[in-house]
C-alpha cells in the first residue's frame with residue numbers, strides 16, 4: 485500500500501460527495517493562468533521562490549555533510565507543526581526559528597533521550613515569546629518521537645530515513661508505523677479518509693532541508709541521504725492556509741452555512757463533514773491545479789506548488805478572508 489494513493493483515492497471520494505465545499509473548474513483554470521503569469525512564466529520551476537533558507541527560519545547547518553542534526557531538527561519541527569492560529573500573531577516560522585536557536589545553543593537538545601523526557605517549560609520555550617495552545621499535547625508528541633527513535637532507530641531520525649532506502653513512500657510508511665501522532669486520518673460517511681499532512685510535510689521538509697537532491701532508484705551512484713526517487717508521489721499538505729488562498733480565487737466554493745461559521749470565527753469541529761470536506765477538496769483542487777500547470781508545460785512538483793500557494797497565503801494573510809478554525813493535532 486502506498487499511503488499517498490490512500491490520500492488521493494479517499495479524498496477524491498469525499499470531494500465527490502461533499503455538501504459544503506465544491507471545486508470550481510473555471511477557478512482552477514484561471515488560477516493556473518495567474519500562477520503561470522506571475523510566478524512560473526519567467527522560470528520553469530520555483531526553486532528560488534520557496535527555498536528552505538527563506539527568511540533565515542530553518543536549521544540546516546550539517547545538511548551538506550549529510551549530518552544527522554538537520555534530520556533530527558526536521559522531525560521535531562514537524563512533530564509540532566500544527567495549530568498556530570489560536571495564539572494571535574504566532575506563526576510556523578516562530579516554531580521553526582525557536583527550534584533552530586535551541587539546537588544551535590545546545591546540539592544535544594534533540595537527542596532521543598532528551599526528547600523522550602521533555603517537559604512543558606522546555607517545549608514552551610521553543611515557541612517563545614508566544615505560548616502555544618495544547619502544550620500538554622505538544623509535549624506528548626515530542627516524547628512519542630523521542631521514545632520511538634530511542635527504541636527502534638538507535639535514537640537517530642537519520643537511521644529511520646536510511647531504512648527507507650531513498651523512497652519517500654517507504655519513509656511515510658515507517659513514520660506512520662512508529663509514531664501514532666502522525667496518523668492523520670478521519671471517517672467520513674462511514675469511509676476512512678487519509679490526509680497525512682504532517683508526515684508528508686516531514687518528507688517534503690527533509691528533501692528541502694538537504695537541498696532537494698535528485699536520486700534514481702536503480703542507480704546507486706546517485707543515492708544520497710534525504711534524496712527520494714519518488715518524491716513526486718506526495719500530495720499537497722492539507723493545512724488551513726492553502727484553502728484560505730483557494731477560496732477567494734474561486735477554486736473552492738463554500739456553502740453559505742460554512743461561510744457564515746468561518747466569517748463569525750466559529751470553530752469547525754474536528755472530524756465534522758465541513759472540516760473533512762475542506763481538507764479533502766483542497767487536496768483534490770491542488771491535484772487538478774497541478775495537472776493544469778503540467779498540461780501548460782511546467783515541470784513543477786505538487787509539493788512545490790503547495791509551497792508556492794502557502795507562501796502566497798503567508799504573504800497575503802492579513803487581506804485574505806478568514807481561514808477555518810479547527811482545534812487539531814494534525815495541521
Ligand SMILES: Nc1nc2c(c(CN[C@H]3C=C[C@H](O)[C@@H]3O)cn2[C@@H]2O[C@H](COP(=O)(O)O)[C@@H](O)[C@H]2O)c(=O)[nH]1
Nearest residue numbers: 535536565566568575576577721723724725791794815
Ligand atoms: N500546505 C502547507 N502548509 C504549511 C507549510 C508550512 C511551512 N512550510 C515551509 C517549510 C519549508 C518550505 O520552505 C515551506 O515554505 C507550514 N504549514 C502549515 O500552515 C498552517 C498555517 O501556518 P501559519 O500560517 O504559520 O499559521 C499550519 O497548519 C502549518 O502547519 C507549507 O509549506 N505548506
